[in-house]
Each structure stands twice: as structure tokens, then as C-alpha cells.
């Protein structure tokens with residue numbers, strides 16, 4: 001019986017083993033399996049002198065006030081660091097906050113950011129409609145750009161290379177090592193939204209400095225919380241992130257962190273099962289005459305599959321389908337409305353199937369539109385034959 005139930009980081013242990021043991025309290029602390037929820041604003045000190053001393057160590061989990069987080073946040077930070085690699089993590093109240101904080105931490109008036117055209121929509125909104133007011137310019141680039149193409153877009157004031165791979169809704173897989181090498185050469189910071197690649201893509205091994213997660217998705221796993229994380233691989237970057245997040249008042253509910261800690265224990269199984277189901281469904285859809293293209297990076301023959309094979313060690317159950325160009329938006333709405341097992345909604349990573357028409361999200365792109373109406377599918381824990389039967393009956397609603 002180990003005295004400390006936390007052998008996380010053991011290099012020989014598999015993912016599910018590490019997720020089962022990460023950030024659990026030592027047995028000597030009462031013996032309960034899970035960490036408790038610590039709620040709190042006030043943190044009292046032993047003495048005035050102790051409080052003054054504690055305030056000098058605010059980056060080192062010495063608590064003087066609730067906004068710096070508490071033990072429940074720190075447990076979740078440790079779990080996310082275990083998943084992503086890196087050395088330090090900061091939890092935020094939403095995934096979108098985890099997108100915004102690192103951008104605001106590094107970009108100042110006069111700076112420029114490079115962002116892929118396929119970026120998560122609300123991140124694009126921040127770059128297009130908020131950052132310009134603060135003197136920060138964003139250039140959107142083709143997510144499939146190579147190193148030479150990126151080099152050609154570079155200017156002396158480009159401070160941040162933002163990546164998201166695969167891209168939201170369109171699932172382009174980026175050549176992350178080649179692109180981050182360009183940023184490194186110019187002394188810029190590379191940040192990636194790694195929500196799709198959670199576990200299967202190791203951002204720091206591919207040259208990224210900052211990794212963003214919407215923990216809302218598979219870590220939460222039950223469509224009942226919003227949370228984000230920012231993980232870095234250096235003490236200096238950690239201080240920059242912590243200070244910016246704290247200065248802007250970012251905070252996450254400890255109750256939500258506790259739910260995320262509960263969700264993450266089963267995440268390896270959910271992720272594996274849902275990914276396998278999604279590949280069966282994707283392969284079935286690829287053979288349907290109504291479907292022109294399936295955009296699931298883990299599906300052989302899909303766009304980006306070769307880079308996925310080189311850089312990823314698994315996938316997830318979120319992918320896109322592009323319909324034959326003869327179908328109208330009204331046809332596709334009829335198909336999605338006709339699905340009985342799929343909810344129509346945003347977010348993903350929960351236990352349930354979701355469908356979302358996505359073409360409307362792509363209008364402002366600088367790179368070409370997808371050639372037909374597109375729908376994003378998230379495959380849940382429902383049985384594959386039931387999912388396929390549901391898709392089949394809904395496809396039958398399309399005009400012949």
C-alpha cells in the first residue's frame with residue numbers, strides 16, 4: 001500500500017493509470033480517495049509577519065486570498081500539467097478566457113499577432129473586434145501554410161504565433177513543428193489551442209510555449225461545466241500568465257474544478273471509446289453518396305491525415321462532413337433537424353452526440369470556403385449501430 005496515492009508522472013504508467021492517480025490526496029490526509037472542495041475568499045494567516053512573508057510567494061501556491069486559487073484549483077492544475085506536459089498550469093473560468101489571457105499577456109500596442117483562419121470563432125471575435133482598439137493588429141493566415149509561407153508573413157512587430165490544430169469546424173491539421181520553429185527564430189511566442197488534441201498531441205514537444213485547453217470539453221465530459229486552462233513549460237512564462245490572469249480578475253469556481261477532477265478520471269476511457277465510435281461513423285459517412293468529404297484527421301484519406309499520423313497519438317470524436325454541392329442550407333437544416341439522437345448545439349466532449357451546421361461560421365474566412373454545406377458532428381457514448389441508423393434515417397430526408 002503506497003503511503004502517497006499519487007504516483008503521477010511515472011513515465012512507465014499508461015494514460016488511464018496516470019489519470020486515475022494524479023493529484024489525489026495522500027492517504028495520511030484522512031484516507032478519502034478524492035480531494036475535497038475548498039471554497040473561499042478569505043485565507044487567514046498565523047500572524048501578521050507570516051502573512052507578509054506569504055505574500056512574497058504568490059506564484060508558489062502560498063495562499064493569502066481566494067483569487068489566487070486554492071487546493072481544488074491546484075489539484076486540477078496538476079492533472080492538466082500531467083496531461084499536456086509542461087511545468088505549470090493556470091485554471092480559468094472558461095476556455096475562452098484561456099484563449100484571451102495569453103494573448104493579452106504578450107501583446108502590447110503596436111504588436112502583431114498571426115492567427116489561423118480556422119481559429120475558434122470567439123477567439124476571432126477578440127482579435128477582430130477588441131484587440132484593434134488596444135493597438136494590436138491580427139493577420140489571419142491559411143492554417144495549411146508551410147514554414148516559407150509563414151516566414152513571408154512575418155514582420156518585426158509580430159510577437160505571437162497563434163495555432164489551433166485541427167481548426168475549429170474545418171479541421172485543418174497544422175504543421176506545428178515547422179511553424180513554431182519560425183516563431184522561435186524570430187523570438188516570438190507560440191501558443192496553441194490544443195482542445196481537440198488533448199492527450200493525443202504534446203504541445204511542448206512540438207515547439208509550443210503555451211497550450212490552451214477548454215476543459216469544458218472532454219475533461220468536464222458531461223456538458224455541465226465551463227473551465228479553461230493555460231499550461232506553460234517555464235517558470236518565467238508561468239509568472240507572466242499568473243500575473244495577467246490575476247490582474248484581470250480571472251477565477252474559476254472550485255466546485256467546477258472538482259467536477260472536472262471527477263470527469264478526468266474516466267476521460268481516457270471516454271476519449272478512446274468515443275474516438276473509435278467516431279471513426280466507425282466517419283468511415284460509414286465517407287461511403288454515402290450525399291457526403292462529398294469527411295474531415296476527421298484520424299480517418300485515413302481525410303485532409304491533414306498525414307500530418308496527424310506524424311504528430312498525434314490518438315484523436316477525439318469531433319469531426320466535420322461536407323455535403324455534395326447540390327444541397328442547399330435548407331436541405332442540411334432538414335437533415336440536422338431530422339436527427340433524433342443528436343442534440344443541435346455548440347460545445348462538445350460530453351457523453352452525448354451533437355450536430356451543428358457550420359457553414360455560417362465560415363463567411364469571414366480569407367482562405368476558400370468549403371465546397372459544400374458542412375455539419376460538425378460530435379459522437380458520444382451512444383452505441384454505433386444506433387448512431388448510424390439515426391444518421392441513415394436523417395439522410396433519407398434529403399432530396400434525391
Ligand SMILES: *Cc1c(COP(=O)(O)O)cnc(C)c1O
Nearest residue numbers: 094095096120195214216226227
Ligand atoms: C469550446 C472551445 C473553446 C472555448 O471554451 P469555453 O469553455 O466554451 O469558453 C476554445 N477553443 C476551442 C477549440 C473550443 O472548442
